[in-house]
Amino acid sequence: MSESKDFLRVKVEEDLKAGKYTKIITRFPPEPNGFPHIGHAKSIYINFGIARDYQGHCNLRMDDTNPTTEDMRYVEALKDAVTWLGFEWNESVRFASDYFPKIYEYAVALVKMGKAYVDSLNEEEIREYRGTITQPGRRSKYAQRSVEENLELLERMKNGEFKDGEHVLRARIDMSAANMKMRDPLLYRIRHAHHFRTGDEWCIYPMYDFAHCLSDYIEGITHSICTLEFENNRDIYDWVLDALELTPPRPYQYEFARLGMNYTVMSKRKLLELVDGKYVNGWDDPRLPTIAGYKRRGYTPEAILNFCEQIGIAKANSMVDVAQLEFCIRDDLNKKVPRVMCVVDPLEVTIENYEGEEEIEASYYPHDVPKEGSRKLPFSNTIYIERDDFMETPPEGYYRLTPNQSVRLKGAYILTCKEVIKDENGVIKQIKAVYHPDSRSGNDTSGIKVKSAIHWVSAKHAKQVELRLYERLYKVDMPESLEDLNPDSLHVIKNAFIEPAVIEQKPDVRFQFERQGYFYADPIDYTDAKPVFNKIVGLKDSWNKKVEKKEPAEKPTQTKKVVVEGEVAPMSESELKLYDRYINELNLNSEISNILARDAKLSSFYEESLNILNSPVSLANIVANEVARELKQNEVIKFTPTQIAGLVKMIDEETISSKIAKQVFEQMVQNGENPEDIVQSKGLVQISDPNVIEPLIDEVIAKNQDNIAKYKAGNKNLFGFFVGAVLKATAGKANPKIVNQLVEQKLSS
RNA sequence: UGGGGAUUAGCCAAGCGGUAAGGCAACUGGUUUUGGUCCAGUCAUUCAGGGGUUCGAAUCCCUUAUCCCCAUCCA
Numbered sequence: 102m103s104e105s106k107d108f109l110r111v112k113v114e115e116d117l118k119a120g121k122y123t124k125i126i127t128r129f130p131p132e133p134n135g136f137p138h139i140g141h142a143k144s145i146y147i148n149f150g151i152a153r154d155y156q157g158h159c160n161l162r163m164d165d166t167n168p169t170t171e172d173m174r175y176v177e178a179l180k181d182a183v184t185w186l187g188f189e190w191n192e193s194v195r196f197a198s199d200y201f202p203k204i205y206e207y208a209v210a211l212v213k214m215g216k217a218y219v220d221s222l223n224e225e226e227i228r229e230y231r232g233t234i235t236q237p238g239r240r241s242k243y244a245q246r247s248v249e250e251n252l253e254l255l256e257r258m259k260n261g262e263f264k265d266g267e268h269v270l271r272a273r274i275d276m277s278a279a280n281m282k283m284r285d286p287l288l289y290r291i292r293h294a295h296h297f298r299t300g301d302e303w304c305i306y307p308m309y310d311f312a313h314c315l316s317d318y319i320e321g322i323t324h325s326i327c328t329l330e331f332e333n334n335r336d337i338y339d340w341v342l343d344a345l346e347l348t349p350p351r352p353y354q355y356e357f358a359r360l361g362m363n364y365t366v367m368s369k370r371k372l373l374e375l376v377d378g379k380y381v382n383g384w385d386d387p388r389l390p391t392i393a394g395y396k397r398r399g400y401t402p403e404a405i406l407n408f409c410e411q412i413g414i415a416k417a418n419s420m421v422d423v424a425q426l427e428f429c430i431r432d433d434l435n436k437k438v439p440r441v442m443c444v445v446d447p448l449e450v451t452i453e454n455y456e457g458e459e460e461i462e463a464s465y466y467p468h469d470v471p472k473e474g475s476r477k478l479p480f481s482n483t484i485y486i487e488r489d490d491f492m493e494t495p496p497e498g499y500y501r502l503t504p505n506q507s508v509r510l511k512g513a514y515i516l517t518c519k520e521v522i523k524d525e526n527g528v529i530k531q532i533k534a535v536y537h538p539d540s541r542s543g544n545d546t547s548g549i550k551v552k553s554a555i556h557w558v559s560a561k562h563a564k565q566v567e568l569r570l571y572e573r574l575y576k577v578d579m580p581e582s583l584e585d586l587n588p589d590s591l592h593v594i595k596n597a598f599i600e601p602a603v604i605e606q607k608p609d610v611r612f613q614f615e616r617q618g619y620f621y622a623d624p625i626d627y628t629d630a631k632p633v634f635n636k637i638v639g640l641k642d643s644w645n646k647k648v649e650k651k652e653p654a655e656k657p658t659q660t661k662k663v664v665v666e667g668e669v670a671p672m673s674e675s676e677l678k679l680y681d682r683y684i685n686e687l688n689l690n691s692e693i694s695n696i697l698a699r700d701a702k703l704s705s706f707y708e709e710s711l712n713i714l715n716s717p718v719s720l721a722n723i724v725a726n727e728v729a730r731e732l733k734q735n736e737v738i739k740f741t742p743t744q745i746a747g748l749v750k751m752i753d754e755e756t757i758s759s760k761i762a763k764q765v766f767e768q769m770v771q772n773g774e775n776p777e778d779i780v781q782s783k784g785l786v787q788i789s790d791p792n793v794i795e796p797l798i799d800e801v802i803a804k805n806q807d808n809i810a811k812y813k814a815g816n817k818n819l820f821g822f823f824v825g826a827v828l829k830a831t832a833g834k835a836n837p838k839i840v841n842q843l844v845e846q847k848l849s850s
Numbered sequence: 851u852g853g854g855g856a857u858u859a860g861c862c863a864a865g866c867g868g869u870a871a872g873g874c875a876a877c878u879g880g881u882u883u884u885g886g887u888c889c890a891g892u893c894a895u896u897c898a899g900g901g902g903u904u905c906g907a908a909u910c911c912c913u914u915a916u917c918c919c920c921a922u923c924c925a
Contacts, residue, residue, distance in 0.1 A: 105864045105871075132925050167924060224923060233921055235851040269923060279853040281921050290923040309925045332854060333920045356855085358918095363861085369925095411873055413863050415856095418918050422861045425874045435887060469887055500885065509883055542883065554883040616884045644885040666900075667914050692902040696912055726903050726911045733911095759904060763867085808869070818869055818895075821906055825868030841905045 107414040109147065109355055113155055113324060122323040122350055125157030129183065129190075130197075130313070130327075132164045133175035135369040136384040136391045137182040139405070139426075140360040146409035147357065148326055149188040160320055161190035165198045166312045168296035178384070182392040186402045197307075197316045198298045204307050204315050205259065207345055208270060208288060212251045216344050217288055218244050219254040220271045227269075230276070231284050237277030238284045244273060258291055261304040265291050270305075274340060282333045283340070286310055314338040314352070322352040328359040329416065360412070361420040363578040365390045380586060381574070387635050388574040388590050398571065399611055399621025399637035401437075404430040423573075427638050434611060434619045434637070439465035439474060442511065442556040443599040443614040443634075445568060447485035449560065453519065454535045455482040458559070461542070463512040465608060476602035479562035480513055485598050487616075490555040491532060493521055496648065500552035502532075509554040511615065515540035515547060556615045563598035566632040569623070570594060604632055616640065672699060679704055687717040696725040702732055709742035710749075719749045727766055739773030740766075748776040756780070758787045758836055760828070789836040791843060794827065797835070798843055801826045812848060820844065 106114070116122055127148040131141060152159035161183055165171045176194070183190060197204075211217035220243045222230060232238030246254070258268055270289035278284055288311040293304045307315075314337075317325045325338070335354045342351045359367075366372065367390060375381050375389070384391055387398030395405060408429040412421050458481040465474040490501045490508070502508040507517040520533040540547040569591065574580075576587040603612065610622045618639035626633045672680060676698045683694035697704045707724045711717060723745060731738050748765060751757045757765065757780055765779045780786065788794065801823060802809060812819040823844050828835055 107864095130925095134925085164925065170924075227923075228921070231921055233851095234853080236921095237852090238921085266923065281853080284921085287923055292923080306923095308923075313925085329855070330919055331925085334925095335854090358856085411862075413873090415863070417856050417863090419862060422874065425862070428874060431886090440884075440886095467884070467887075468882080498885095511883060513883095545883095551883085553885070556884075613884085613886080616886070618886095640884075640886050642885070647885085665915060669913065690902070692912065696902085699912090722903055722911095729911060760867085760906095763904095763910090811869080816869075816895095821868040823868085824906070828868075837905045839905090 108416070109324070109326060109357065109414060110151060110154065112355060113151060116323070117155065124323070125152060125155040126160070126191075126321050126323050127152045127157065127326060128160040128162050128195075128317065128320060128322050130162045130164045130316075131179050132167070132170075133172060133179060134167070134170040135175060135373060136178045136393055138367055138372065138392065139362065139365075139390045139395070139408075140367045141179075141182065142186060142392060142405050143360045143409050143412070144326075144328075145183055145186055145188060146406060147414060149183070149186075149190075150409075151324070151326075153188075157323075158191035159188070160192075160195050160322070162195035162197065162316060162320070164309070164313065164316075165196055165296070165298065166306055166309060168292060168294040168299075168306060171297055173297050178393060185392065185396060186406060195316075195320065196298060197312050198296060200312070200316050200319055201299060201303055201307070203319060204312055205305075207315055208307070208311070209252065209255065210345060211272070211288070212255055212270075213248060214344070215248055215273070217251070217270055217272050218246055219251045219258070219268050220244065220285075221268050224266060227287075231281065232276070234281065240276045240285065244271075244285070255289075258289070258305050259303075261293065263291055265293055267291060272311075272337070272340070272344075274337075280333055280336050282310070283336050286337055310334055310337045311341060314341050314354075317352040318342060318347060323350070325352045325354045327354060327356055329356045329418070330359075332356050356416070357414050358416055358418050361418065362390065362423055362426070363420055364423055364573045364575050364580065366575070366580055374583070375574075378583070380583065387569070388571050397624065398635050399619065400430050401433050401611075404433040407433065420579075430638050431619065431641070434613065436470055438611045438613055438619065439608050440467060440613045440615050441465070441476075441600055441603050442478075442558055443566070443568075443597055443603075443617065443620075444485045444487055444556065444558050444563070445594055445597045445614075445617060446488040447596070447598055448488040448491060448529065448532065450484050450486055450516070450532045450534050450557075452482045452484070452516070452534055452536050454538075457481075458561075461512055474608060476600075476606060476608070478512055478600060478602075479559045481559045481561050483560040484510070484557045485560055485563065486510075486532075486555055486557045488529075491518070491529070493529070498647070500644075501555055507537075507549060507551050509540070509542075509551045510536075510557045511554040512542050513557070514538070514542070515545075515549050515551055556617075558598045558600050560598070562601050564601055564604045564632065565595075566597050566599045566604075566634060568594040568597045568620070568634050568636065570636045599632075604629070611637070613640075683721070687721070689718060689721045693721045693725045696729065697721060700729070703729055706732075706742055706745075710746045713743050714746035714750055716746075716749055716753050719753055720746065723749060723762075723766075727763070731770055738770070740769040741773075744769060744773075744776055751776065751780065755789070755836075756787070757785055758834075758838075760833055760837055761785050761787060764833065785834060787836045788831055788834050789839050791839060794831075794835055794840055794843055797827050797830045798823075798840070798847055801830065802847060809848075820848070823848070 113125055129145050129148045149159045163176055220241045222241045230238050230241055255270055269287050271285045271287050274283045274285055276284045287308050289305045289307055292306050295301055338354045376384055381389055385393035385397040387394055408426050460477040460479055462475055463478045466472045492499055492503055495503045502518055504518050507515050509515050514536040516534050516536055518532055518534050521529055522531040524530050537547045572590050573587055574590045575585045577585045612620050614620050619637040620634040621637050623633040623635050680694050680698035683689040683697060697707055703724060706728060710720050748762060752759055752762050765776050768774060768779050808819050824840055827840050
């Protein structure tokens with residue numbers, strides 16, 4: 102776990118500490134209507150991760166309440182994903198459909214309580230009656246049916262006596278609720294459809310809002326964690342569980358921001374479109390952000406888990422850079438996999454002064470990866486090098502082979518170009534070169550300095566392999582439609598050449614092809630006769646980047662965004678009158694006057710306190726700031742205008758500092774105690790005597806010499822640090838004004 | 851005539867009145883038989899804008915702006 106906790110874990114710890122629950126139970130509740138993607142991985146990591154961190158457990162539950170879209174195939178994909186990521190669900194996989202009988206009972210209970218009714222409006226009418234975002238809805242006339250009638254109708258719905266859409270069961274909540282979700286939400290609908298698990302047993306199916314909270318309750322879930330778009334549904338969640346008067350404890354819902362990633366799409370609809378439309382090759386196409394896709398591509402669970410850890414959990418919609426994911430997979434594979442040589446785009450090199458062949462022992466791992474293992478590299482007079490690794494007229498800073506620049510063949514000899522052979526179109530066909538016999542890797546006595554080492558394979562010994570190179574599926578960072586697809590997202594290289602040990606020894610399934618990237622033996626299409634490797638991710642490439650950057654001289658058009666100021670609603674006449682009085686008679690500033698004048702509760706609170714203490718400005722400040730907050734957050738407040746007046750009096754008389762006043766005020770909020778009593782009992786009278794404070798400052802200065810140095814070097818922000826430290830030493834009782842002055846003096850001397 | 855969330859660097863993200871964490875990206879320099887890795891360093895006088903309270907504000911108050919979600923018998 103990282104050092105700072107996310108808000109969900111903070112909540113879980115609070116609940117545990119408060120004894121609200123003794124064991125944490127979470128759940129991962131996908132609907133089995135599509136393949137899970139990296140966004141699900143985030144959710145899995147959160148739900149299973151929290152359960153693991155707090156010694157609880159996590160259930161895997163299929164939210165299968167809509168028989169028309171769901172399938173057992175997806176259930177398997179979901180199970181695979183969780184397992185592959187390394188998590189275990191508690192007991193067996195759960196299904197909301199297992200709870201259908203129980204959920205039906207709860208529906209009957211609700212009807213009996215008069216809290217749900219059978220509505221017989223048609224779909225269109227229901228929509229119409231619901232109203233709009235700005236207009237209240239109105240209740241259906243069927244809402245007046247008696248409990249008996251509702252019970253009978255519900256029973257008959259269940260028995261299949263009605264056609265789809267003839268009736269629905271709705272909760273009786275509030276058709277004019279500001280939250281649209283609360284306008285008598287549907288609980289059950291009739292669907293004469295075959296369910297992949299319950300078959301034809303049911304012809305009514307519970308809606309998400311009804312089934313989900315009850316499934317959570319039935320399983321004893323404590324923290325029901327979902328994505329932000331369900332925030333509006335939380336009210337129903339709470340309503341259903343409360344309305345049923347269930348025995349506690351009950352679960353509560355919390356929401357986090359779903360994962361967004363640039364250059365990729367995450368919606369089920371769009372993924373389905375890609376798969377069904379054959380824009381990709383199935384759900385496990387390595388270009389897809391599905392778990393199956395990443396798995397097929399060669400990603401490791403560790404990399405994905407680490408990614409989930411790195412991106413954090415918060416409530417702000419965000420778009421994570423794919424570079425972050427790519428970093429995670431490189432970071433993981435770097436320390437794990439063998440390095441081998443594979444030439445993607447071969448250029449033949451004939452070494453004119455070499456005869457025969459030999460085998461060179463070469464480690465699978467570079468010096469900085471502490472792993473054992475090596476293989477034999479065959480060497481001969483005809484080799485392939487990467488076409489990119491030779492340039493006839495190189496740009497400045499090019500380290501590789503040129504007619505005038507020798508290069509090391511990695512693990513072998515230094516090579517010098519002698520002649521470039523081209524075809525009739527001027528394309529280089531072959532290079533004639535010489536090697537330096539005394540430059541063999543490990544016992545080089547040639548004294549030749551080269552700028553780089555390039556990879557190569559012996560033409561005669563190399564194996565031909567197929568490489569599948571993947572680029573971003575989309576060409577734009579925020580893809581919307583099929584038109585944004587990158588037409589070049591897949592390159593199949595049929596004739597790459599790899600050193601023989603990879604095929605013959607199979608030291609691993611994942612490799613780093615030196616200087617290229619990480620590759621994975623395709624788990625499905627790979628055969629010994631026709632080896633196939635998927636490119637997982639390229640190596641970081643600072644050379645290519647440098648070359649590319651030279652071309653377009655990009656201008657950083659940083660336009661400062663212009664913020665449009667909106668208009669403030671005008672004040673009413675009476676508010677205006679108050680405002681005038683505050684400004685002109687009481688000398689308040691316009692901001693405070695404005696706040697007070699516009700809020701009847703605040704202004705009357707203010708006037709009352711003013712009757713007790715004639716300190717208009719101080720009172721106004723505290724009422725408009727502190728009191729306002731409490732009034733906003735709580736319906737009833739425990740403190741009185743008289744007490745506020747008492748508090749302000751102490752501030753005015755400098756008995757206490759404004760810092761202490763906040764502390765006192767906090768306690769008044771808690772229990773309505775008199776401020777004078779709080780100050781008395783806690784001994785909060787402020788310390789203003791410089792003779793008491795000065796030694797404390799000296800002590801702080803003595804203990805923080807490093808910060809003193811930084812301060813003197815110009816970091817004036819540190820001033821607050823010193824003041825804070827001194828204040829802390831007196832438990833906040835030192836008079837901050839005095840402390841400020843004294844610290845200032847000491848630091849400038 | 852709405853309600854609910856959110857806003858800290860190019861991208862994530864801590865921070866809860868007293869020194870603007872960390873990661874990715876980017877950029878220097880060093881090591882390197884991978885233009886990889888690794889190592890050292892740089893990268894927010896400022897937290898969406900404006901005002902207020904305070905000795906002190908990213909944090910408290912007011913206000914404006916922007917973005918997301920809600921009117922499926924989907925989840």
